[in-house]
Amino acid sequence: MRDKSADPAALQSALRNLEPAVNLKQLSHMLQLSQTTVSRALNGYPEVSEETRRRVTDAAKRHGYRPNPSARRLATGKAGMIGYVLPTGASVDIDPHFVEFLSGLGDYARSHELDLVLSPADADDEETTYRRVAANKQVDAVYISAPRPADRRISLVNQLGLPFLVHGRAEGLDFDYPFLDIDNEGAFHEAARLLVQLGHKRIALINGDDGQTFAIFRERGVRRALASAGLVLPPEKIRSVAMTEENGYRSARSLLEQPEPPTAIACSSLIMALGVVRAVRDLGLTIPGDVSLIAHDDVFPWLKPEHFSVPLSTTRSSIRAAGARIAERLAARISGLEEGARGEIWPVDLVVRGSIAGAAG
Amino acid sequence: MRDKSADPAALQSALRNLEPAVNLKQLSHMLQLSQTTVSRALNGYPEVSEETRRRVTDAAKRHGYRPNPSARRLATGKAGMIGYVLPTGASVDIDPHFVEFLSGLGDYARSHELDLVLSPADADDEETTYRRVAANKQVDAVYISAPRPADRRISLVNQLGLPFLVHGRAEGLDFDYPFLDIDNEGAFHEAARLLVQLGHKRIALINGDDGQTFAIFRERGVRRALASAGLVLPPEKIRSVAMTEENGYRSARSLLEQPEPPTAIACSSLIMALGVVRAVRDLGLTIPGDVSLIAHDDVFPWLKPEHFSVPLSTTRSSIRAAGARIAERLAARISGLEEGARGEIWPVDLVVRGSIAGAAG
DNA sequence: TAGAGCTCTCAAAGCGCTTTGGCTGACTGC
DNA sequence: GCAGTCAGCCAAAGCGCTTTGAGAGCTCTA
Numbered sequence: 001m002r003d004k005s006a007d008p009a010a011l012q013s014a015l016r017n018l019e020p021a022v023n024l025k026q027l028s029h030m031l032q033l034s035q036t037t038v039s040r041a042l043n044g045y046p047e048v049s050e051e052t053r054r055r056v057t058d059a060a061k062r063h064g065y066r067p068n069p070s071a072r073r074l075a076t077g078k079a080g081m082i083g084y085v086l087p088t089g090a091s092v093d094i095d096p097h098f099v100e101f102l103s104g105l106g107d108y109a110r111s112h113e114l115d116l117v118l119s120p121a122d123a124d125d126e127e128t129t130y131r132r133v134a135a136n137k138q139v140d141a142v143y144i145s146a147p148r149p150a151d152r153r154i155s156l157v158n159q160l161g162l163p164f165l166v167h168g169r170a171e172g173l174d175f176d177y178p179f180l181d182i183d184n185e186g187a188f189h190e191a192a193r194l195l196v197q198l199g200h201k202r203i204a205l206i207n208g209d210d211g212q213t214f215a216i217f218r219e220r221g222v223r224r225a226l227a228s229a230g231l232v233l234p235p236e237k238i239r240s241v242a243m244t245e246e247n248g249y250r251s252a253r254s255l256l257e258q259p260e261p262p263t264a265i266a267c268s269s270l271i272m273a274l275g276v277v278r279a280v281r282d283l284g285l286t287i288p289g290d291v292s293l294i295a296h297d298d299v300f301p302w303l304k305p306e307h308f309s310v311p312l313s314t315t316r317s318s319i320r321a322a323g324a325r326i327a328e329r330l331a332a333r334i335s336g337l338e339e340g341a342r343g344e345i346w347p348v349d350l351v352v353r354g355s356i357a358g359a360a361g
Numbered sequence: 362m363r364d365k366s367a368d369p370a371a372l373q374s375a376l377r378n379l380e381p382a383v384n385l386k387q388l389s390h391m392l393q394l395s396q397t398t399v400s401r402a403l404n405g406y407p408e409v410s411e412e413t414r415r416r417v418t419d420a421a422k423r424h425g426y427r428p429n430p431s432a433r434r435l436a437t438g439k440a441g442m443i444g445y446v447l448p449t450g451a452s453v454d455i456d457p458h459f460v461e462f463l464s465g466l467g468d469y470a471r472s473h474e475l476d477l478v479l480s481p482a483d484a485d486d487e488e489t490t491y492r493r494v495a496a497n498k499q500v501d502a503v504y505i506s507a508p509r510p511a512d513r514r515i516s517l518v519n520q521l522g523l524p525f526l527v528h529g530r531a532e533g534l535d536f537d538y539p540f541l542d543i544d545n546e547g548a549f550h551e552a553a554r555l556l557v558q559l560g561h562k563r564i565a566l567i568n569g570d571d572g573q574t575f576a577i578f579r580e581r582g583v584r585r586a587l588a589s590a591g592l593v594l595p596p597e598k599i600r601s602v603a604m605t606e607e608n609g610y611r612s613a614r615s616l617l618e619q620p621e622p623p624t625a626i627a628c629s630s631l632i633m634a635l636g637v638v639r640a641v642r643d644l645g646l647t648i649p650g651d652v653s654l655i656a657h658d659d660v661f662p663w664l665k666p667e668h669f670s671v672p673l674s675t676t677r678s679s680i681r682a683a684g685a686r687i688a689e690r691l692a693a694r695i696s697g698l699e700e701g702a703r704g705e706i707w708p709v710d711l712v713v714r715g716s717i718a719g720a721a722g
Numbered sequence: 723t724a725g726a727g728c729t730c731t732c733a734a735a736g737c738g739c740t741t742t743g744g745c746t747g748a749c750t751g752c
Numbered sequence: 753g754c755a756g757t758c759a760g761c762c763a764a765a766g767c768g769c770t771t772t773g774a775g776a777g778c779t780c781t782a
Contacts (some may be wrong), residue, residue, distance in 0.1 A: 086463070094467075
């Protein structure tokens with residue numbers, strides 16, 4: 001393909017394509033300047049006169065010049081993209097929260113021409129993929145979500161020198177790292193405290209997978225609230241399960257069929273709450289008459305707590321907003337505006353609706 | 362950065378990094394061969410002797426040689442990635458189905474080191490982004506989802522010469538194109554036919570956004586089934602709305618409060634069906650006693666039709682499987698194994714559960 | 723035994739950008 | 753009037769691959 005003009009397909013597409021795709025060489029030739037100067041002018045280097053710079057930027061705009069990202073990447077090592085290693089596998093389901101997070105990411109990235117590279121990985125061996133991503137320099141930074149305590153991925157990307165941001169927090173790592181998290185402990189502490197104040201003594205927690213720190217923090221919040229009222233959260237009042245409707249149902253059902261069933265349930269997701277409501281109904285019980293229910297709401301546009309048959313009290317934090325913020329911080333890190341290991345923890349709203357009431361007994 | 366060894370950070374990371382990242386030059390030097398030969402050997406060109414090829418591949422494996430994708434891309438124009446333009450905007454919500462689709466895509470892509478590039482675009486102006494993606498040659502192919510009739514995106518990528526695959530189908534385009542779709546019309550035809558056979562005469566359809574072809578096909582299917590029983594689907598028995606729980610509720614409620622309410626409802630998504638069930642209950646009606654319900658199930662792991670309070674009859678097609686197949690075909694197109702405008706239409710399962718019964722009247 | 727025809731290999735030219743290390747000429751200060 | 757600055761520009765060397773065009777060595781035919 002030395003000579004493009006000889007390739008009829010390329011010619012055709014060049015004719016049809018409204019953007020003529022000038023390259024730096026052509027542009028500098030038209031301007032009677034060297035590629036160096038044009039490149040510097042465009043990239044804001046100081047050693048170009050203001051007049052030249054203006055001439056260059058004007059011409060660039062006029063001809064729709066866009067630097068070829070592959071070439072730029074090869075030269076600089078910078079990709080202009082952020083990455084995410086997506087754990088997949090036959091028995092691995094991507095969390096529906098991911099889509100909301102993505103909406104947020106897109107909200108920011110859209111206006112900055114920042115693309116996101118999803119690198120699917122075997123969920124049992126994400127390390128290989130992280131290494132590949134780092135070695136290939138395909139992306140300038142990655143974010144890591146759903147961290148576990150002492151998450152190995154975090155140590156790994158840290159070692160690899162790949163800039164990153166964690167959505168959530170790990171625990172027990174011997175170094176600091178940048179993250180964005182919501183105050184899960186605070187949220188569930190508030191929720192449980194409210195239930196306690198309403199006179200509930202037997203409170204249950206239907207939590208997400210307890211391998212993940214968010215679930216650990218939530219449990220801690222509930223425990224702390226109960227403790228300060230002299231109550232405890234016994235193991236038989238806790239469920240840690242994947243956040244599906246079915247698991248919500250099963251968990252609630254098994255809790256409510258105990259000899260001394262809980263009078264209030266805190267639940268880690270709206271989707272599980274659907275199952276809880278179904279279980280309560282199946283057992284001929286009512287909310288909040290027999291059992292109070294409060295759940296965490298990540299703010300899905302397609303499922304809202306106020307539209308449950310009994311409007312659901314929630315701890316609320318928009319995961320979409322988090323996505324946007326993470327994109328913003330990632331962009332800042334890439335361009336060197338953000339450095340160090342800043343952790344950001346967002347407060348969570350407690351929204352009281354009809355699903356909680358004073359304890360019956 | 363001419364001299365890497367002078368950069369302490371690079372040195373450090375090279376020491377820590379277990380993969381030494383040899384490049385072609387180094388590798389060919391070790392082998393006492395030219396870069397040309399090594400490159401050809403690795404890429405399966407015929408003009409290399411088998412013995413040399415073996416020597417080369419062995420050495421490559423031993424030293425963990427991985428061609429630098431940026432360099433390869435610059436040289437060949439091939440990126441080894443597939444792209445998706447993600448419509449975003451403050452008032453735009455990404456469909457939760459997307460995550461399931463992604464799981465499927467990942468299932469295939471994972472084992473082929475195929476990455477996915479998401480390019481967020483202003484939902485009101487996706488064209489710019491498509492042009493950018495095509496001009497930058499960031500990806501080798503894209504897929505387009507949720508097509509509308511005569512979808513402009515399809516004409517555009519076709520014109521731009523960007524290889525693509527449509528998930529779904531458009532209508533009224535003056536050229537053929539490759540796609541993968543499910544038989545939406547057939548599915549809803551079967552569903553409606555079953556309802557008719559059960560004696561239902563007033564059947565309603567709660568559909569997705571009728572700007573999209575899937576919704577058009579579904580409506581067509583219902584109409585056809587009714588027509589062959591001498592029935593019609595009047596406008597007041599149709600709702601076309603975004604697929605949220607709330608819209609399911611509103612739609613069902615307004616339908617059931619009509620003077621002559623439907624005795625059966627076909628619904629385009631499980632999420633909307635949640636709202637339908639709530640509406641039915643709110644009105645003091647029962648399923649299937651007062652109203653039969655059948656919905657389309659894209660197979661979410663977190664919400665299953667068999668776990669509705671009354672198990673839901675569905676038309677079922679795994680959107681995850683579609684994702685995997687699309688990745689597979691896209692990969693085939695990239696490597697030239699698939700060509701032309703092959704359309705693939707998957708049949709849909711009709712799964713009967715307790716939510717439908719004979720018409721009361 | 724010369725020449726044709728292979729097979730295998732190579733040097734070097736791109737791909738389109740960034741960056742290094744000059745170079746030029748005008749302007750300063752003494 | 754001269755060395756010393758400095759602003760502004762340039763040529764050329766990369767970045768790490770692929771691909772072209774050639775050539776060396778060998779076998780085979782007439």
